[in-house]
Amino acid sequence: MGNGTRLGRVRGLGSSHHGSHHWLQQRLTALGNVLLVTWLFVSLLRLPLDDHAAVHRWASNPTVALALILLVISVFWHFRLGLQVLIEDYVHGEAMRLLAIVALNFYAIGGAAYGIFAIVRIALVPVAGVPGGM
Amino acid sequence: MAVSILHRISGDGLAIAGALMFLWWLGALAAGPDAYAAFVACVWHDPSPEIGLFHQITNILGKVVLVGLTWAFFQHLFSGLRHFVLDTGAGYELKTNKLWSTLVMVGAVLATTATWLYIAKEALNG
Numbered sequence: 001m002g003n004g005t006r007l008g009r010v011r012g013l014g015s016s017h018h019g020s021h022h023w024l025q026q027r028l029t030a031l032g033n034v035l036l037v038t039w040l041f042v043s044l045l046r047l048p049l050d051d052h053a054a055v056h057r058w059a060s061n062p063t064v065a066l067a068l069i070l071l072v073i074s075v076f077w078h079f080r081l082g083l084q085v086l087i088e089d090y091v092h093g094e095a096m097r098l099l100a101i102v103a104l105n106f107y108a109i110g111g112a113a114y115g116i117f118a119i120v121r122i123a124l125v126p127v128a129g130v131p132g133g134m
Numbered sequence: 135m136a137v138s139i140l141h142r143i144s145g146d147g148l149a150i151a152g153a154l155m156f157l158w159w160l161g162a163l164a165a166g167p168d169a170y171a172a173f174v175a176c177v178w179h180d181p182s183p184e185i186g187l188f189h190q191i192t193n194i195l196g197k198v199v200l201v202g203l204t205w206a207f208f209q210h211l212f213s214g215l216r217h218f219v220l221d222t223g224a225g226y227e228l229k230t231n232k233l234w235s236t237l238v239m240v241g242a243v244l245a246t247t248a249t250w251l252y253i254a255k256e257a258l259n260g
Contacts, residue, residue: 052170079149
């Protein structure tokens with residue numbers, strides 16, 4: 001270290017040229033969240049939430065199911081990025097930080113997969129008396 | 135300052151408590167009427183005449199978490215919209231910045247109160 005050009009000294013050490021990518025994705029998913037989560041929030045207020053048949057009928061509508069899948073992708077990607085920054089700021093030590101980032105990725109990707117699978121199941125499996133759990 | 139740390143706190147709350155609650159709800163909805171009823175009995179209201187101690191606690195806890203999530207949603211939404219404005223390079227003057235920070239925090243509390251007054255009204259009307 002200490003030799004070479006200024007660019008050569010920093011190359012490979014950080015997120016050069018990737019920082020703006022992270023920043024932009026955070027904003028794009030934020031915009032998606034504003035639309036989709038506001039829609040979900042209003043929907044939840046208007047739905048009879050204790051009535052399984054009614055909620056299931058709503059969620060199995062193709063447009064609603066599609067919007068819910070988009071919501072899961074947008075929200076889970078957004079918080080994966082957000083919690084990543086949080087870990088980078090507050091978790092110190094190489095090993096702990098790596099472990100936290102791995103756990104975050106498992107949580108975000110696993111959670112999104114679970115959510116999308118549930119939505120697809122709601123949309124495609126006919127209601128009532130279906131065996132098995134989720 | 136305060137609005138910045140609240141953006142993180144509300145974001146974390148939504149990412150962990152909010153996302154898990156959402157997935158629990160979706161999973162129960164997909165699993166069928168019995169699983170869904172069990173979810174509602176745990177988080178919101180157990181309709182059985184003699185409610186066990188566990189559900190008495192979780193029914194209260196569920197509402198506390200949902201009120202918290204409502205606040206976190208509005209706080210993060212309003213604060214996030216503020217960030218969109220700041221991203222354009224506007225609103226950094228000390229007075230303007232302070233004004234909008236305060237408005238975000240007051241707005242979130244007001245919107246949360248309005249939401250739960252609406253829910254309470256709907257519940258009373260049947």
